[in-house]
Amino acid sequence: MTSEDMNPSNELETAVADRNSDLLQKGLEAFDRGEISPEEVLAALIRGLQTVRKRMAAVAGPVVELLLSVDLMNQGLEKVKASLPPSPKGRVVIGVVKGDVHDLGKNIVAGVMAACGFDVVDLGLDVATDEFIAALKRTDAGVLALSTMMSTPLENMRETIAVCHREMPHVKIIVGGAPLDAKLAESIGADAYAESAVFLLPAMEKIAGEQPSARIDAYTDYERKVKVVTVHEDGEKSRKGVDA
Amino acid sequence: MTEAGQARLDIPKPDAQDSALLRHLGYDDPGRIPVDTMALLRGTIAEIDMRASPVGLWRMAAVTEVTRRQIATKEMKWETPVWARLAGQMQGNVRASVFAVTLGVDFDDVVVASQMKSMAMSFVLDAVGSVMVERAADQLIEIISRHPVLQGFVGTRRFSPGYCDWSLTAQSQLFAFLQPEKIGIALMPGGGMRPQKSITAAVLWAEEMPCDSPCPFCPKKGCDHRRGEYIHKIANKGIPTDE
Numbered sequence: 511m512t513s514e515d516m517n518p519s520n521e522l523e524t525a526v527a528d529r530n531s532d533l534l535q536k537g538l539e540a541f542d543r544g545e546i547s548p549e550e551v552l553a554a555l556i557r558g559l560q561t562v563r564k565r566m567a568a569v570a571g572p573v574v575e576l577l578l579s580v581d582l583m584n585q586g587l588e589k590v591k592a593s594l595p596p597s598p599k600g601r602v603v604i605g606v607v608k609g610d611v612h613d614l615g616k617n618i619v620a621g622v623m624a625a626c627g628f629d630v631v632d633l634g635l636d637v638a639t640d641e642f643i644a645a646l647k648r649t650d651a652g653v654l655a656l657s658t659m660m661s662t663p664l665e666n667m668r669e670t671i672a673v674c675h676r677e678m679p680h681v682k683i684i685v686g687g688a689p690l691d692a693k694l695a696e697s698i699g700a701d702a703y704a705e706s707a708v709f710l711l712p713a714m715e716k717i718a719g720e721q722p723s724a725r726i727d728a729y730t731d732y733e734r735k736v737k738v739v740t741v742h743e744d745g746e747k748s749r750k751g752v753d754a
Numbered sequence: 755m756t757e758a759g760q761a762r763l764d765i766p767k768p769d770a771q772d773s774a775l776l777r778h779l780g781y782d783d784p785g786r787i788p789v790d791t792m793a794l795l796r797g798t799i800a801e802i803d804m805r806a807s808p809v810g811l812w813r814m815a816a817v818t819e820v821t822r823r824q825i826a827t828k829e830m831k832w833e834t835p836v837w838a839r840l841a842g843q844m845q846g847n848v849r850a851s852v853f854a855v856t857l858g859v860d861f862d863d864v865v866v867a868s869q870m871k872s873m874a875m876s877f878v879l880d881a882v883g884s885v886m887v888e889r890a891a892d893q894l895i896e897i898i899s900r901h902p903v904l905q906g907f908v909g910t911r912r913f914s915p916g917y918c919d920w921s922l923t924a925q926s927q928l929f930a931f932l933q934p935e936k937i938g939i940a941l942m943p944g945g946g947m948r949p950q951k952s953i954t955a956a957v958l959w960a961e962e963m964p965c966d967s968p969c970p971f972c973p974k975k976g977c978d979h980r981r982g983e984y985i986h987k988i989a990n991k992g993i994p995t996d997e
Contacts, residue, residue, distance in 0.1 A: 574780070575791060578790060609946070614865065618877065662923070
């Protein structure tokens with residue numbers, strides 16, 4: 511499809527997928543003219559990001575390329591967000607667990623969540639368990655996202671998960687960060703794990719119940735020197751090996 | 755003679771073709787970098803205002819004892835069996851230096867401010883900071899190596915609490931000995947530091963050593979930080995005892 515053949519929705523989707531700012535402007539001008547609704551803009555932008563995510567999951571692409579698409583998506587959202595209904599995808603409380611001050615990864619994940627339509631309550635870094643629980647109760651959020659880049663705060667993460675499961679069993683918990691992998695995340699009680707922002711959306715969809723059967727787990731198998739990406743979709747399981 | 759010092763470090767910004775920066779960003783092959791990503795790198799690096807220069811602090815002590823699990827100086831005991839195994843094979847006097855380097859709080863502020871503007875830009879800035887603080891550490895080691903008491907000595911690679919088998923809990927002991935607060939580094943309860951672009955590390959110095967890292971003695975196969983092959987023949991030779 512050439513750009514002349516595209517409708518505004520295609521333009522916005524392709525703009526994010528191919529990191530094309532000219533197409534984004536074209537699509538947003540169509541919004542200004544009333545040719546596309548804010549909901550359609552949001553849906554197109556998310557489809558574009560899903561395309562990028564799938565492409566990157568297949569080839570273990572650099573995160574910076576995903577973030578360039580996220581930046582374009584945010585530009586689009588900035589334009590339409592005032593016209594959108596509040597938090598169509600639910601609310602997430604996010605933070606770096608007690609004992610850690612590395613927040614870039616958490617900020618990226620929070621940005622991707624917000625760009626995809628989640629209402630994000632960011633508690634920042636070095637957050638204690640009782641602060642997470644109080645925020646979940648105050649905001650009525652359905653998802654708790656926890657991050658750490660260090661191994662020592664993992665015990666605090668485990669404690670936060672245990673307290674959350676005990677006091678608010680309906681809240682789903684997603685975790686990420688350098689010392690974690692899918693197995694460790696499961697062992698400390700998390701409902702989902704995202705290795706990076708690339709794998710965030712399927713994990714969020716899984717726990718938010720939108721696409722309950724879609725899940726991607728990824729880890730590096732050092733023995734085989736491969737990056738293993740396991741995609742579970744509609745009950746089927748496929749396995750891809752990519753050079754680490 | 756004082757075996758301690760503080761230094762302002764001169765670390766130029768990396769350019770967009772810098773291989774260490776590109777590796778941080780996930781590009782092993784510079785030819786694979788898309789045009790827009792390269793434009794982002796160039797634009798981000800050009801915007802960095804480097805008013806705050808990196809600074810380093812170091813202190814040195816004689817190693818008084820090496821056991822199977824520990825390297826000890828008069829004021830510190832480092833619980834790291836793999837590095838103790840290497841230290842046990844060093845010849846002559848052995849000295850230990852510890853140091854801290856930081857890019858300062860201004861750099862953290864730049865990264866945080868950029869997050870409001872562009873996630874991609876803040877990601878690149880964070881990688882730039884990582885490359886620069888690593889180079890600051892290398893430059894400080896070069897300065898330490900010129901100290902008169904180290905003439906005729908060779909140094910190991912640097913090693914930090916939280917890596918190999920040296921627990922991050924050792925940070926409190928290292929901070930008590932070195933006092934990096936003097937250059938603006940604060941220790942967090944979990945062992946992390948602020949400013950974020952800070953490194954604390956140690957280097958062992960000796961007249962002779964079989965290798966500059968304990969990797970040949972370390973059977974941990976899947977280690978991301980492995981710098982050399984495991985050599986079974988020498989792995990168990992000359993292991994110090996706890997007696």
